[in-house]
Amino acid sequence: MKLIIQIPCFNEEETLRKTLDDLPREIVGIDEIEYLVINDGSSDKTTSVARDWGVNYIVNFTQNKGLAKGFMAGIDVALENGADIIVNTDADNQYQGKDIERLVQPILEQRADIVIGERPIADTEDFSWLKKKLQRIGSWAVRQASNTDIPDAPSGFRAFSREAALRLNVVNDYTYTLETIVQAGREKIPIVSVPIDTNNALRPSRLAKTMLSYVRTSMLTILRAYLVYKPLKAFLFLSIFPTIPGLIIWIRFLYFFITIGGAGHIQSLILACTLIIIGFVCVMIGILGDTICANRKILQDVQYHTRKQYYDGVKLSEPHKREECRIYYR
Structure with a gap:
């Protein structure tokens, strides 16, 4: 050891x-x-x-x-x-x-x-x-x-x-x-x-x-x-902040649209759509990040086996102990 x-x-x-x-x-x-x-x-x-x-x-x-x-x-x-x-x-x-x-x-x-x-x-x-x-x-x-x-x-x-x-x-x-x-x-x-x-x-x-x-x-x-x-979990959490206010504003707009025709509340509809779109984009980024994360795991596994094969090969090929200090330049 x-x-x-x-x-x-x-x-x-x-x-x-x-x-x-x-x-x-x-x-x-x-x-x-x-x-x-x-x-x-x-x-x-x-x-x-x-x-x-x-x-x-x-x-x-x-x-x-x-x-x-x-x-x-x-x-x-x-x-x-x-x-x-x-x-x-x-x-x-x-x-x-x-x-x-x-x-x-x-x-x-x-x-x-x-x-x-x-x-x-x-x-x-x-x-x-x-x-x-x-x-x-x-x-x-x-x-x-x-x-x-x-x-x-x-x-x-x-x-x-x-x-x-x-x-x-x-x-x-x-x-x-x-x-x-x-x-x-x-x-x-x-x-x-x-x-x-x-x-x-x-x-x-x-x-x-x-x-x-x-x-x-x-x-x-x-x-x-x-x-x-954990990209998916992180971006799903972030999507809550624009999505929930957006839905509340959108429901408010629907209420006024049904009761009084929605006149004068178009700005609320635009804001609600903007916030909901931002939330949707966060979800999409999370899904994309999760896909990249899955690919990263595959690459890490490949890297692990490559490093293991290389370093184990070096270890087996040099059984003797060095007496002098070895210097590596990076």
């Missing part, structure tokens, strides 16, 4: 070594542990720190592409190098390396394919009162969109089985955390959470410049993911 721990990095020269030093060297049930760093276009010595420490793999981006792109690039390299379990952690040493053993346990016991580390948000001194409330609201929204019970959706401390990693798809450029939970819930991939501890922050979060920007981008990410996986 091979575990690869991946760490997305952007200018983490000051904190990366401390994070790496905290990672486990052995875990019960794991035969081999390797380490992977994704250098997301850093302008400092992040790559040199990783190489000097002795990580097994480095993915180098020539420019900053964002957390989501870095995460998926790391997943691809981990799969290519035979990972049975992939753990993602942050380079700012927010998460404690000792909790990785707790994180991979449900996968080793075959109880889940994705495990999310649940931070003690209420007791985290680095989070403001507003951030704690927003984290709770955001996690609630993800639970509704994904039909899961994950209490800490933005947590980046998570483990994936090889099977789950082969099925992952992230289409936004912002973050993978929310979208992968929605995908897991809607695709019926077994997902659980486990409680973890956290360290004091070594630097401010770089995911968003302001709290307002974080909330706006997160909500748009959740909405987009939900529209991708």
